[in-house]
Amino acid sequence: xxxxxxxxxxxxxxxxxxxxxxxxxxxxxxxxxxxxxxxxxxxxxxxxxxxxxxxxxxxxxxxxxxxxxxxxxxxxxxxxxxxxxxxxxxxxxxxxxxxxxxxxxxxxxxxxxxxxxxxxxxxxxxxxxxxxxxxxxxxxxxxxxxxxxxxxxxxxxxxxxxxxxxxxxxxxxxxxxxxxxxxxxxxxxxxxxxxxxxxxxxxxxxxxxxxxxxxxxxxxxxxxxxxxxxxxxxxxxxxxxxxxxxxxxxxxxxxxxxxxxxxxxxxxxxxxxxxxxxxxxxxxxxxxxxxxxxxxxxxxxxxxxxxxxxxxxxxxxxxxxxxxxxxxxxxxxxxxxxxxxxxxxxxxxxxxxxxxxxxxxxxxxxxxxxxxxxxxxxxxxxxxx
Numbered sequence: 442x443x444x445x446x447x448x449x450x451x452x453x454x455x456x457x458x459x460x461x462x463x464x465x466x467x468x469x470x471x472x473x474x475x476x477x478x479x480x481x482x483x484x485x486x487x488x489x490x491x492x493x494x495x496x497x498x499x500x501x502x503x504x505x506x507x508x509x510x511x512x513x514x515x516x517x518x519x520x521x522x523x524x525x526x527x528x529x530x531x532x533x534x535x536x537x538x539x540x541x542x543x544x545x546x547x548x549x550x551x552x553x554x555x556x557x558x559x560x561x562x563x564x565x566x567x568x569x570x571x572x573x574x575x576x577x578x579x580x581x582x583x584x585x586x587x588x589x590x591x592x593x594x595x596x597x598x599x600x601x602x603x604x605x606x607x608x609x610x611x612x613x614x615x616x617x618x619x620x621x622x623x624x625x626x627x628x629x630x631x632x633x634x635x636x637x638x639x640x641x642x643x644x645x646x647x648x649x650x651x652x653x654x655x656x657x658x659x660x661x662x663x664x665x666x667x668x669x670x671x672x673x674x675x676x677x678x679x680x681x682x683x684x685x686x687x688x689x690x691x692x693x694x695x696x697x698x699x700x701x702x703x704x705x706x707x708x709x710x711x712x713x714x715x716x717x718x719x720x721x722x723x724x725x726x727x728x729x730x731x732x733x734x735x736x737x738x739x740x741x742x743x744x745x746x747x748x749x750x751x752x753x754x755x756x757x758x759x760x761x762x763x764x765x766x767x768x769x770x771x772x773x774x775x776x777x778x779x780x781x782x783x784x785x786x787x788x789x790x791x792x793x794x795x796x797x798x799x800x801x802x803x804x805x806x807x808x809x810x811x812x813x814x815x816x817x818x819x820x821x822x823x824x825x826x
Contacts, residue, residue, distance in 0.1 A: 442509035444478030447500065448487045450607075451517040451545070453535045459598055460569040460605040462516040463489045468614040469514060478512050479622045490533045494545045497532070501553040511554075511562045516607040519570040519595060520544055521577055528574060528583060537571070537697070551586040559588040563625055566593030566646055567610035572739050573693050578644055579731060591648040592629040594640065600782070601741060608636055609643075638813050641805075642778025692732070701740035708732045722760035727753055734775065743782035747792050750776035754799055764803045773803045777810065786821060793818045 448469050450462040466489055474483040486504055491497050504511055518531040522541035529535075529544035536543070554562050564585055570578060575597050585591045599605040612632040616623075623631065626649065633640065688711055695704035712729030719725045730753050737746035754772035762769050773796075780796050783789040793814060800811040 442480070444475075444480035444483040444510040444512065445504050445507040446474060446477045446483050446485045447504045447511070447513045448485065449491075449497070449500075449513065449515045449517070449530075450489055451491055451497075451530055451532050453518065453531050454490070454533050455536075457531070457536050458604055459518050459571060460516070460607060462518065462607055465516050465567070465607045465610045465614060468611055468618075472614055472617045473620070476617050476620060476622045477514075478510060479625075480510055483512075492533050494532065494543070494549075497530075497545050498549055498553070501550065505553045505557060509561070511557065513550075513562070513564045514610065514613075515550075515564065515593075516567045516610045517569075519547075519568045519574040519583075521571075521573045526573075526577065528577065528581075530568075531571075537573075547583065547585075551584055554586050554589055557588060560590070562586075562588065563590040564593070565610070565613060565625070565629075566591060566595075567607040567613075568593070568595045569599065569605050569607075570595050570597060572598050572696055576689065576693060576732070576735060579728075579735070583644075583646070585646075585648070589648070590625060591646050592625055593646045594633070594643040595646065596640070596643045597735075597738060597778075609633070609640070612636060633807065638777060638781050638810075638817075640778075641774045641781075641807070641810065689732075692736070696736065696739050701736065705733055705736050705740070708736055722756050727756065730756075731772075734779075738779060743779045744785065744788045744792060747776050747779035747783060747796070750779060751792070751795050751799060754803065758802065769803055770805050773799050774805055777805075777814070780814075781817075786824070790818065790821050793821065 448466060450466050452458050452460050452462040466487065469477070470487070474485045475481060477483060477485065486500055488497060488500055504513070515530070520529050520531045520535065520537070520540045521527065522529055522544070523538070524541055528547040529540050530547060531540065531544045534543045566585075578595060583595065594609050596605065609632055612635050613628060616628060616631055622628065629647065633645070688707060692704045692707055695701070695707065708729050712726055712733065715723060715725035715729055730749060734746045734749035734753065737743075737749060750772050754769055754776065757766070757769045757772065758764065776796055776799070780789065780792050783792060797811065797814045797818060800814050804810055
């Protein structure tokens with residue numbers, strides 16, 4: 442049966458743009474449709490920097506109605522609306538203030554594919570989150586539908602005045618241009634293996650295909666080893682003094698206003714209160730430590746962010762958590778990512794030595810992480826001040 446492919450690349454025009462999503466379309470367009478789909482023949486629908494959510498919804502409904510296998514490639518920017526704080530795919534006219542009206546609600550993607558046959562839909566996703574969406578991902582999963590296979594990554598906001606590229610999706614396209622399409626799990630793993638250290642801090646999406654209906658029941662899911670899973674942290678702890686008011690909202694407002702010191706001070710107060718009430722190694726206290734690590738990233742203080750993530754990892758290990766526990770691996774991966782952004786040589790050497798010690802204990806799910814740290818440390822030592 443012929444397959445269908447949807448290529449969707451969307452990001453805002455102007456200063457709100459975090460990623461040049463449409464830059465991946467020429468690379469994907471160079472791949473034969475049958476290879477994109479993994480079927481003998483396929484039809485391709487392409488959407489480049491669409492303007493209106495309803496126009497995208499119309500295309501989603503059209504491809505959702507096709508009977509054969511559906512493969513959806515999505516590159517773009519994740520944002521939250523200010524009213525309901527729900528994830529949206531930013532479109533060309535989207536600004537932080539107009540997300541609710543100009544961006545595509547992510548739930549539309551989930552709902553339009555909801556009635557498709559289990560196992561017939563695959564999403565390959567390369568997203569960059571803005572600051573508010575990145576904080577939301579700390580306690581929420583991006584729900585793309587229970588019947589769909591979903592592979593990809595969500596990257597943190599790039600550095601100020603930097604427009605990122607959809608490196609994961611471009612790598613996927615490069616692999617497919619060889620003319621052979623490996624199984625989607627293998628394709629995903631190959632792509633991540635080529636991304637390098639900048640991707641260590643990404644949220645990795647690995648949802649295998651749902652069971653496929655067969656005579657007499659369902660075929661079992663294929664065997665699968667999750668790659669750097671990202672389980673959600675515990676429920677947000679209540680503010681110690683004013684439980685009716687969510688401090689995360691206040692912190693987000695401070696970050697958006699550029700008041701990074703105020704945001705960190707508020708998070709630190711909650712971290713200290715949680716440590717007094719539950720202990721420094723409690724999930725309540727560590728949640729706020731992780732919030733502060735992300736706040737340092739938003740303030741472009743990579744060294745401080747790295748140091749906090751290293752402390753979180755050490756605290757979890759000291760408390761008895763396993764080196765392969767997802768929460769430990771996440772902390773070390775995020776520290777590794779932030780260390781790669783440190784430009785001060787003295788700080789980079791100091792933090793790199795601490796990271797190398799941790800990497801020896803927590804190698805993570807991607808091969809070569811420790812070797813990457815050791816290589817960069819040797820290069821730092823060989824470079825004069």
